[in-house]
Amino acid sequence: MRECINYKKLDNGAVRCLACSHFCAVKEGETGKCGVRQNRRGIFYSLVYGKAFAANIDPIEKKPLFHFLPGTRTFSFGTLGCNLACANCQNFGISQIFGRKGRAALYAGMDWGRGLSPAEIAKEALRAGCGSIACTYNEPTVFLEYALDAMKAAKRNNLKNIWVSNGFMSSETLESISGCLDAINIDIKSFSEEFYKKNCGGRLKPVLENAKQLVKAGVWTEITTLIIPTLSDSPAMLRQLARFIKRELGSQVPWHISAFSGRISWKLKHLPDTDFSSIRKAYQIGKEEGLKYVYAGNVRDADMESTFCPECGEAAIIRIGYQIERKDQFGRCAHCDAKIGGVFASSQEARNL
Numbered sequence: 633m634r635e636c637i638n639y640k641k642l643d644n645g646a647v648r649c650l651a652c653s654h655f656c657a658v659k660e661g662e663t664g665k666c667g668v669r670q671n672r673r674g675i676f677y678s679l680v681y682g683k684a685f686a687a688n689i690d691p692i693e694k695k696p697l698f699h700f701l702p703g704t705r706t707f708s709f710g711t712l713g714c715n716l717a718c719a720n721c722q723n724f725g726i727s728q729i730f731g732r733k734g735r736a737a738l739y740a741g742m743d744w745g746r747g748l749s750p751a752e753i754a755k756e757a758l759r760a761g762c763g764s765i766a767c768t769y770n771e772p773t774v775f776l777e778y779a780l781d782a783m784k785a786a787k788r789n790n791l792k793n794i795w796v797s798n799g800f801m802s803s804e805t806l807e808s809i810s811g812c813l814d815a816i817n818i819d820i821k822s823f824s825e826e827f828y829k830k831n832c833g834g835r836l837k838p839v840l841e842n843a844k845q846l847v848k849a850g851v852w853t854e855i856t857t858l859i860i861p862t863l864s865d866s867p868a869m870l871r872q873l874a875r876f877i878k879r880e881l882g883s884q885v886p887w888h889i890s891a892f893s894g895r896i897s898w899k900l901k902h903l904p905d906t907d908f909s910s911i912r913k914a915y916q917i918g919k920e921e922g923l924k925y926v927y928a929g930n931v932r933d934a935d936m937e938s939t940f941c942p943e944c945g946e947a948a949i950i951r952i953g954y955q956i957e958r959k960d961q962f963g964r965c966a967h968c969d970a971k972i973g974g975v976f977a978s979s980q981e982a983r984n985l
Contacts, residue, residue, distance in 0.1 A: 634777050636678050645673070647676045652715045652773045652800050658670075668730075682748065683748070685746070697794065698974075700854070700975045702949055703956050704764070713726075714728065720898065724898035727769075766796060773801040780812065817856055843855070843880075859889060859906045885923070885925075885973075890928075911931055924942040925942075934950060939951075
């Protein structure tokens with residue numbers, strides 16, 4: 633365990649968690665909504681510090697990040713727990729375990745995962761030839777202290793830091809990771825407060841505000857939206873979201889449109905998979921609204937997976953799944969020399985990482 637960094641003490645031994653936008657008031661012996669931050673005699677502890685329930689070497693495109701060190705690998709890790717409870721969650725085996733088993737699991741010999749220190753994370757990333765570490769699989773906000781120490785270790789070893797996040801963190805958490813975070817993919821699940829309330833147990837507004845703050849702070853930001861049939865596939869809603877990205881974040885911010893699969897979701901197994909026409913329509917909406925980089929996820933379509941120069945239209949990076957072919961020159965179009973938005977390694981650096 634490790635004492636949490638963002639909380640304050642309340643009356644009668646309770647504490648207020650300041651890690652995310654739930655701002656849970658937590659009584660003695662209880663946890664917040666995430667299930668992994670617990671009040672013990674007025675001291676708030678992270679129960680997952682140093683415990684990686686998942687750790688893998690991933691292509692950075694899997695995060696997905698298409699404009700941050702494309703073609704490189706990242707050391708990815710995550711813990712148990714999440715601060716949202718999305719019915720469509722595909723990592724529910726680790727993120728929603730407390731929702732399925734109840735809080736009593738905290739005291740019943742829970743397997744918290746593999747012991748993996750922040751220093752070991754950086755060491756393993758270097759050994760595997762990664763250019764970065766990624767806090768992912770579940771929500772990094774709920775293991776903030778572990779994530780932050782790993783990020784500091786990564787920085788000491790000239791590695792970049794990535795979060796894959798639902799964006800529901802607090803301003804206190806954003807301040808804590810400021811200066812360490814290099815790139816983030818934020819899952820904006822819908823442009824509907826009602827969707828967030830019913831499907832996720834959260835709110836949309838903090839996610840939008842955090843996205844704006846991260847872009848303003850210079851963190852390379854990409855957005856992902858899962859297209860769920862009947863729930864988040866409305867063309868009108870998607871157009872509103874695309875307009876938000878263009879106007880508030882910038883036309884250079886990539887938007888990933890991902891197909892949903894009910895078979896691997898937590899509570900939406902009755903819904904059909906997203907059909908290709910819905911993905912194509914969402915892709916077209918993003919382009920119509922002026923976004924320079926729109927991508928389709930969980931489908932195989934080179935045109936909607938590849939990066940094209942926003943000036944001349946020539947291919948800069950060709951993608952088919954996780955196979956990529958770099959045609960750019962250090963992040964510039966090889967045909968017209970226009971800059972491609974993002975943070976790029978050279979082709980040779982990518983091969984070495």
